[in-house]
Amino acid sequence: MSQSILWQLQYEYYQAQGINAWGQGQTPSYITSNSFIARQYAEVVFGFFRDLHRKGIAQARVYLFEPGAGSGQFAFLFLKALAKACEVAAFPVPEFCYIISDFAERNVQFWESHPQLQPFLDRGQIDFAVFDAGKDTTIKLRHTGKEIKAGSLQTPLIVLANYFFDSIPQDLFYISQGKIEEALPSLTVEGAARHPNPVKLLKSIQMEFEFRETASKYYPESAYNDILRYYQEILEEGWLLFPAPAFRMLDRLQSWTNSGLLLLTGDKGVQTLAELKGMEMPEIILHGGFSLTVNYHAFHQYVSANQGLGMMPAHLNPYLNVHCFLFQEDAETFQELRNAFASTIGEFGPDDFFILKKVIQSRIPKMKWKQIMATIRQSHYDTRVFQKLLPRMRKLVIGLQAWERESMLATAAKVWEQYYPISSGDSLAIDLGQLSFVLDDFASAKTYLQHALKTVAGSVEIFFTLALCFDQLEDYVAAEKYL
Structure with a gap:
């Protein structure tokens, strides 16, 4: 499914709309771009900073990276919150730079000219880059000109990705009685009309699936096949979304540094095996572009295969699931990070805030x-x-x-x-x-x-x-x- 033309339409939509996808309210973003979630993410990252100081790791600039940053509002709110935490820090806070990125050039130009981001640019705490999650192996920062590629960074890379993995390609499988088949979408346009506008075209598409038995080594990456085989053995029947393109992006980002990677991500998704059992055909949700549910359970399998640690709230969330993944061999020893996540997102997170806000509004x-x-x-x-x-x-x-x-x-x-x-x-x-x-x-x-x-x-x-x-x-x- 990740090779379907459906994703090209998604790409064309965001390229054509630019910042209007958010400015005109076509793409939902409030739940991941408000002051509450920004404050909680900042507290988690600040906890990570404390661990880096305690371990003597943060001797060079730490880079934070946001792919698919959309309007840039989350980046602004996050940096405001992190700056306040750093002002009262009881330890030397490492120098840091937040890289805000997107594949749409128009979005990057919008951030570059935004007056609210200028103070952070003046302090060297933000930079901008064009980044295509599906293929790019390097990025070049627009302000400093620095190129980040394999082996460039001396400190852990911090990746913040909200409402991102639900909008990039995924693969889809159907499992039944120990057999796993790839679900290949076939798209037809409703009626005879052909719409050059990607928004109208997405709304008029009808999708059916053909099924093809999956080989034991479906992916070139053996770790992905191991996870897929695990699902084949443990799930009796149902649909399975598999985020292989997301894993490949994370593989590329991990190559930028030899010091590990921290991923903090929020999306609508499933996080337990119980939710995956008997899963119905995923719904494609249209909102200007479109999105799918994220299989965060697979992310936890992926980080375990990389000798890392996954963290998630103990309770299930109906709107937004926020997870933290640390790709470090000694991830268990990052106690400040673990405590920060548990005491914020783990106890009362962005989804809880969103639910409470709706109650208060009434x-x-x-x-x-x-x-x-x-x-x-x-x-x-x-x-x-x-x-x-x-x-x-x-x-x-x-x-x-x-x-x-x-x-x-x-x-x-x-x-x-x-x-x-x-x-x-x-x-x-x-x-x-x-x-x-x-x-x-x-x-x-x-x-x-x-x-x-x-x-x-x-x-x-x-x-x-x-x-x-x-x-x-x-x-x-x-x-x-x-x-």
């Missing part, structure tokens, strides 16, 4: 001020959570005491620190400006609204509010400019 109209503030803090000042709560906050402003108003303004400022606009229609600056105005913080309201005018067309309401702000600040000349 109760917003009745929420009190202290409940709203606690929710925003619990989200680590996530912009989406804040904007969902904003209408209720406006209704509560009149009855707030002075200290409560100050607390709300301080909270708004922390939310602003998480701001990463993807499309020109983002309204956070306007929302914060209007809230600050009704809270009588005219200086902040002015700053937010002037920032909004850089990306959105001015409205009568914005201009009039700005005029009132300058009037209250006794800058009457500036006030007249907006009237």
